[in-house]
Amino acid sequence: MAEDLMSKIVSLSKRRGFVFPASEIYGGIGSSWDYGPLGAELKRNVKDAWWRSMVYERDDIVGIDSAIIQHPKVWEASGHVENFTDPLVDCRKCKKRFRADHLTDWKICPEKGCGGELTEARRFNLMFKTFLGPVEDSAATAYLRPETAQGIFTNFVNVQQASRKKPPFGIAQIGKSFRNEITPGNFIFRTREFEQMEMEFFVPPADWQKWFDEWRKLRRQWYADLGVNPAKLRMRDHAKDELAHYSNGCTDVEYEFPFGWSELERIASRTDFDLKRHAQFSGKELQYFDEQTKEHYVPWVIEPAAGCDRAALAFLVDAYREETVEGETRVVLSLHPRLAPTKVAILPLVKKDGMPERAHAIEKMLRARFTTFYDESGAIGRRYRRMDEAGTPFCLTVDGQTKEDGTVTLRHRDSMTQERVAEGELAARLDAAIAGWKRPGT
Numbered sequence: 460m461a462e463d464l465m466s467k468i469v470s471l472s473k474r475r476g477f478v479f480p481a482s483e484i485y486g487g488i489g490s491s492w493d494y495g496p497l498g499a500e501l502k503r504n505v506k507d508a509w510w511r512s513m514v515y516e517r518d519d520i521v522g523i524d525s526a527i528i529q530h531p532k533v534w535e536a537s538g539h540v541e542n543f544t545d546p547l548v549d550c551r552k553c554k555k556r557f558r559a560d561h562l563t564d565w566k567i568c569p570e571k572g573c574g575g576e577l578t579e580a581r582r583f584n585l586m587f588k589t590f591l592g593p594v595e596d597s598a599a600t601a602y603l604r605p606e607t608a609q610g611i612f613t614n615f616v617n618v619q620q621a622s623r624k625k626p627p628f629g630i631a632q633i634g635k636s637f638r639n640e641i642t643p644g645n646f647i648f649r650t651r652e653f654e655q656m657e658m659e660f661f662v663p664p665a666d667w668q669k670w671f672d673e674w675r676k677l678r679r680q681w682y683a684d685l686g687v688n689p690a691k692l693r694m695r696d697h698a699k700d701e702l703a704h705y706s707n708g709c710t711d712v713e714y715e716f717p718f719g720w721s722e723l724e725r726i727a728s729r730t731d732f733d734l735k736r737h738a739q740f741s742g743k744e745l746q747y748f749d750e751q752t753k754e755h756y757v758p759w760v761i762e763p764a765a766g767c768d769r770a771a772l773a774f775l776v777d778a779y780r781e782e783t784v785e786g787e788t789r790v791v792l793s794l795h796p797r798l799a800p801t802k803v804a805i806l807p808l809v810k811k812d813g814m815p816e817r818a819h820a821i822e823k824m825l826r827a828r829f830t831t832f833y834d835e836s837g838a839i840g841r842r843y844r845r846m847d848e849a850g851t852p853f854c855l856t857v858d859g860q861t862k863e864d865g866t867v868t869l870r871h872r873d874s875m876t877q878e879r880v881a882e883g884e885l886a887a888r889l890d891a892a893i894a895g896w897k898r899p900g901t
């Protein structure tokens with residue numbers, strides 16, 4: 460059943476243009492995915508919602524966009540060169556590779572019916588190496604960033620001084636990260652190239668617990684506010700022996716995916732580890748000077764680190780439903796309208812009587828404010844179903860009555876209810892419907 464749901468999501472994603480297998484015409488390349496027209500919109504909307512809640516709706520967070528390739532010393536200071544490893548084991552019989560920390564038995568191959576013996580675990584560094592310039596030697600070695608956070612730490616003083624922020628304040632960033640994962644999989648859940656949405660919140664050391672608790676609360680709520688079923692979200696505190704080398708406290712926001720409860724986002728207290736290490740490795744002061752107390756101090760950091768692709772997958776899985784309507788199966792993606800790739804479809808009932816012209820004019824009018832889609836082909840019921848699968852929350856149908864009284868039918872995706880709205884009131888009605896949207900069944 461669970462596998463079934465994942466394969467339905469994968470196939471709908473391809474059919475409707477959310478996600479395609481990368482390099483498909485060459486047979487694909489394991490674990491790389493390309494976002495199609497609807498997927499690219501969904502991802503943009505996820506990132507916009509995150510940026511809005513982090514940067515625009517608060518006065519204590521600013522955004523940056525740092526480079527993917529940084530000085531190699533960055534990754535020595537951060538501990539990634541030494542510690543960013545996963546324990547890798549091979550099966551001597553079927554030759555498959557596994558992450559030992561994902562196995563319950565470190566000795567026997569977990570593949571069904573194999574029973575092969577596993578090798579000793581080897582530490583495998585997940586950073587992608589590359590070379591800067593034409594000479595491929597160790598002096599030219601650089602890394603593709605495995606997290607966006609370090610570009611924030613190395614800019615701490617630049618940003619603090621330029622934006623004149625005082626702790627508690629945060630720096631947010633969205634961008635690609637790269638990890639040479641041993642076992643990528645579960646569609647876009649774990650890939651080698653992915654986008655992160657990270658925020659480093661710098662606080663006076665004595666206040667770390669307060670802000671850790673605050674960010675744990677806020678980040679779970681963000682998913683619920685965007686329509687995710689709260690019963691499928693849970694917080695998992697890390698045990699002491701699970702904590703990363705820089706961390707004194709860590710909680711995962713987990714979602715119940717079809718393949719089980721898995722990490723969506725991680726909220727970590729990173730102490731003053733990163734700023735201190737960069738100060739030590741660079742020889743530069745990375746401190747804050749408190750004008751009032753006349754003290755220099757190194758702030759502590761609370762970090763909510765989310766994955767854009769994982770969030771997109773959670774939103775897709777959570778929104779997917781099948782219903783029986785008049786003896787037929789209706790597949791609908793009940794995405795929050797803010798996340799929906801297309802907000803409104805404009806459909807002339809028939810391809811004559813001036814309806815297409817009128818529909819085009821309405822589309823043109825709404826386009827400045829909403830993402831729209833015009834469709835005149837096929838029976839109206841089929842067109843509605845296509846929009847349901849694409850997650851489009853509203854359809855507007857231009858029909859015979861439109862010519863008479865200037866109203867169109869507004870159809871709501873989740874309830875399939877219809878109402879008549881005057882053309883001039885459409886934008887305001889759509890705004891209200893988006894703002895008032897509720898997850899079906901709540």
Ligand code: ATP
Binds near residue numbers: 606
């Ligand atoms: P995992 O334990 O699943 O490997 P992680 O704990 O190493 O992940 P973090 O370093 O905490 O991940 O990264 C923060 C977020 O970035 C994760 O919660 C996840 O949403 C996202 N992320 C990390 N690795 C990947 C990946 N390989 N593919 C997609 N998203 C990822």
